Amino acid sequence: xxxxxxxxxxGTTKDTALSVIRRYMEYFDLEKVVFLVTDKTKQYVENVExxxxxxxxxxxxxxxxxxxLKLDCDAIDITGGTKQMASAFSIIAVRDxxxxxxxxxxxxxxxxxxEVPRWLQRFESYNMEFKFSRPYVKKLPETLPSINKFxxxxxxxxxxxxxxxxxxEADLSLQFIRExxxxxxxxxxxxxxxxxxxxxxxxxxxxxxxxxxSIDQLETMVGLKSVKFKGTEDKLRGKALLPDTNFFYxxxxxxxLNDEEPIIYVSDCLRNELSxxxxxxxxxxxxPPNLNVRMLxxxxxxxxxxxxxxxxxxxxxxxxxxxxxxxxxxxxKHLHTKMYLVSRDNDVIEKVNxxxxxxxxxPPLSYDHEESxxxxxxxxxxxxxxxxxxxxxxxxxVKALLGGKREGKYVEVEIELxxxxxxxxxxCDLLYGKMFNVKTVR
Numbered sequence: 303x304x305x306x307x308x309x310x311x312x313g314t315t316k317d318t319a320l321s322v323i324r325r326y327m328e329y330f331d332l333e334k335v336v337f338l339v340t341d342k343t344k345q346y347v348e349n350v351e352x353x354x355x356x357x358x359x360x361x362x363x364x365x366x367x368x369x370x371l372k373l374d375c376d377a378i379d380i381t382g383g384t385k386q387m388a389s390a391f392s393i394i395a396v397r398d399x400x401x402x403x404x405x406x407x408x409x410x411x412x413x414x415x416x417e418v419p420r421w422l423q424r425f426e427s428y429n430m431e432f433k434f435s436r437p438y439v440k441k442l443p444e445t446l447p448s449i450n451k452f453x454x455x456x457x458x459x460x461x462x463x464x465x466x467x468x469x470x471e472a473d474l475s476l477q478f479i480r481e482x483x484x485x486x487x488x489x490x491x492x493x494x495x496x497x498x499x500x501x502x503x504x505x506x507x508x509x510x511x512x513x514x515x516s517i518d519q520l521e522t523m524v525g526l527k528s529v530k531f532k533g534t535e536d537k538l539r540g541k542a543l544l545p546d547t548n549f550f551y552x553x554x555x556x557x558x559l560n561d562e563e564p565i566i567y568v569s570d571c572l573r574n575e576l577s578x579x580x581x582x583x584x585x586x587x588x589x590p591p592n593l594n595v596r597m598l599x600x601x602x603x604x605x606x607x608x609x610x611x612x613x614x615x616x617x618x619x620x621x622x623x624x625x626x627x628x629x630x631x632x633x634x635k636h637l638h639t640k641m642y643l644v645s646r647d648n649d650v651i652e653k654v655n656x657x658x659x660x661x662x663x664x665p666p667l668s669y670d671h672e673e674s675x676x677x678x679x680x681x682x683x684x685x686x687x688x689x690x691x692x693x694x695x696x697x698x699x700v701k702a703l704l705g706g707k708r709e710g711k712y713v714e715v716e717i718e719l720x721x722x723x724x725x726x727x728x729x730c731d732l733l734y735g736k737m738f739n740v741k742t743v744r
Contacts, residue, residue: 303376303377303401303429303430303431304330304331304376305326305329305330305331305332305376305377305401305430306330306331306332306333306334306376307332307333307334307335307336307374307375307376307377308323308326308330308332308334308335308336308375308376308377308378308379309335309336309338309373309375309377309378309379309391310322310323310335310336310337310338310378310379310381310382311338311360311378311379311380311381311382311383311387311388311391312337312338312339312340312343312344312346312347312382312383313343313346313381313382313383314342314343314346315346315382315415316346316347316348316416317415317416318381318382318405318415318416319337319346319347319348319381319382320348320350320415320416321405321415321416321417321418321423322379322381322382322403322405323335323350323353324350324416324417324438325405325420325423325425326379327350327438328420328434328435328436328437328438328471329432329433329434329435330435331435332353333353333354334353334354334355334356334375335349335350335353335354335355335356336355336356336357336358336373336374336375337355337356337357337358338358338360338383338387338391339357339358339359339360340359340360340361340362340383340384340387341359342362343382343383344357344359358371358373360387361386361387362383362384362386362387363384363386364386365386365389365390368386368387368390368391368394369390369393369394371394372398373391373394373398373400375400376400376401377395377400377401377402377403377430378391378392378394378395378400378401378402378403379402379403379404379405380392380402380403380404381403381404381405388404392428395428395429396428396429399429400429401427401428401429401430402427402428402429402430403425403426403427403428403430404425404426404427405423405424405425405426406423406424406425406426408422408423408679409422409677409678409679409680409683410459410525410557410560410679410680410683411456411459411463411679411682411683412560413452413454413455413456413459413556414455414456414459414460414463415455415460417460417461417463417464417467418463419463419466419467419682420467420471421471421491421492421493421494421682422494422678422679422682434470434471436470436709437467437468437469437470437471437708437709438467439464439467439468442464442465442468442715442740442741442742443461443464443465443740444739444740444741445461445720445735445736445737445738445739445740446458446461446462446465446690446717446736446737446738446740447461447734447735447736447737448601448604448733448734448735448737449523449601449604449687449690449691449694449737450523450555450556450601450604450605450608451604451607451608451734451735452556452608452611452612453608453611453612453613454612456556458686458687458690458737459683459686462686462689462690463686465704465715465717465740466490466704468708468715469704469706469707469708469713470706470707470708470709470710471492472492472706472707473489473490473491473492473706474489474490474704474705474706475487475488475489475490475703475704475705475706476488476489476490476689476702476703476704476705477702477703477705478507478692478693478700478701478702478703479700479701479702479703480696480699480700480701481699484703485507485700486504486507488500488503488504490685490704493681494678494679494680494681494682495676495681496681497681497682497684497685498676498680498681498684498685499681500681500685501524501525501526501681501684501685501688502526504685504688504689504692505520505521505524505526505688507692508520508521508524508688508691508692508695511594511692511695511696511700512594512598512695513594514592514594514595515594515595515598516551518552518671519551519552519598519671520691521671522552522553522554522671523554523601523687523691524554524684524687524688524691525554525557525674525680525683525684525687526673526674526684526688527671527672527673527674528554528557528561528671528672528674529552529553529554529558529669529670529671529672530669530670530671530672531644531667531668531669532667532668532669532670533642533665533666533667533668534642534665534667537562538562538563538564539562539563539564540563540564540565541564541565541642542564542565542567542640542641542642543564543565543566543567543641543642543644543667544567544569544616544629544633544637544641544642544643544644545566545567545568545644545645546625546626546629546630546643546644546645546647546650547572547575547576547602547625547626548645548646548647549644549645550572550576550602550603550605550606551598551599551602552646552669552671553669555605555608555609556608557683559612565614566609566612566614567614567615567616567641568606568609568610568614568615568616569615569616569618569625569628569629569632570615570616570617570618570619571618571619571625571628571629572606572625573603573606574625575624575625575626576599576602576603576606577603577730579591579595579596579599579602579603580596580599580600580603580728580730581596581727581728581730582596593697593723593728594695596728597694597695597697597723597728600728600730600733601694603730604730604733604734607734616632618632626645626647626650629643630643630645630650630653630654633654634654634657634663638657638661638662638663638664639662639663639664641664642664642665642666642667643664643666643667644666644667644668644669645666645667645668646668646669650666651666651668654666689702689717690737690738693717693718693719693738694719694737696719697719697723698718698719698722698723701716701717701718702716702717702718703715703716703717703743704716704717705744712744713742713744714742714743714744715740715741715742715743716740716741716742716743717738717739717740718738718739719737719738719739720733720736720737720738720739721733721736721737
């Protein structure tokens with residue numbers, strides 16, 4: 303069926319509605335959107351450029367009121383709003399011979415909304431067929447942020463989603479180019495599980511670029527490994543965690559927040575600690591760390607910045623003393639019943655356990671790395687982060703080249719490191735917001 307006008311139920315976020323509209327724009331010649339809102343959700347309406355719009359206030363709970371409505375639209379999407387709204391408007395769609403649809407959620411990409419790879423969002427529908435027509439993305443982003451930049455939205459996932467949605471709906475070719483020569487050929491699949499296997503194939507490149515670094519840390523950063531916490535049998539959801547410095551190297555904080563939903567508190571002193579590891583005083587250090595070590599410290603620092611932006615911090619400060627010592631000291635004095643200390647330092651764990659014999663301390667939490675088991679959307683998540691990590695780890699020597707059709711014509715898009723990295727000047731703060739450049743090369 304042809305869909306010129308779409309009615310859409312609006313929930314408590316504008317991102318879901320926008321994502322639905324963008325998907326519809328790729329399948330139909332959409333001209334008008336009618337937003338079905340309640341008194342509480344009308345604030346989440348956001349118009350889309352080029353489309354006419356109308357707002358109708360409906361009941362969040364009354365079938366009888368909603369069933370009286372006569373809706374002037376070709377299809378109704380019931381992704382947002384309440385269950386009662388979904389039921390009522392499904393009945394209206396069947397009664398009035400309209401199409402009805404529901405867009406499945408994007409898993410790990412939920413905070414990349416409303417920009418999500420189209421293959422992670424499929425419509426469940428009745429009385430309508432979705433056939434790809436054109437990409438709605440008109441223009442590529444000029445830059446991509448750090449792979450570890452997130453707060454309420456995961457900026458890197460969102461920006462790279464825009465790049466892949468710039469192409470038509472089909473598998474894309476992916477090459478890593480060094481000095482003009484292709485290193486390997488890969489595929490960005492429309493099948494998410496196939497992308498998980500593709501990311502695993504790329505791990506050899508990542509490990510070769512980071513010789514001497516921990517494989518566990520590298521593969522956790524891109525989602526191929528996860529962390530398993532030890533010290534409590536309880537779920538971490540809602541628990542307050544107080545991590546030490548190594549946590550920011552060892553754990554993908556974004557995945558942890560999605561999987562376990564803990565509350566992570568970040569100590570202010572970590573800023574200076576991680577900054578020193580990124581840019582040590584080269585005049586005072588006899589054996590400065592190599593650049594690969596400092597670059598991983600930069601990614602750890604980006605996780606720190608993201609969690610600070612996420613809104614949980616503690617005023618634990620230091621100038622010369624190691625931050626970890628102050629974190630443990632503050633925990634033992636004031637925070638031992640409110641939080642769980644997270645550390646892989648055996649001496650720290652032993653110290654806290656000794657204190658527990660005489661004080662009511664929460665148990666310290668340590669963790670191990672383990673192979674990630676595939677779950678929906680993790681494949682594309684791992685693949686996207688792997689692409690970013692390989693370009694970053696090469697210090698700008700490697701570029702990614704994506705190839706595919708756009709509106710029927712073959713195009714290639716190049717992604718490269720945006721800032722030159724010098725041995726004595728790793729500009730970590732600049733790389734947080736604009737880590738990569740993006741441009742069309744063909």
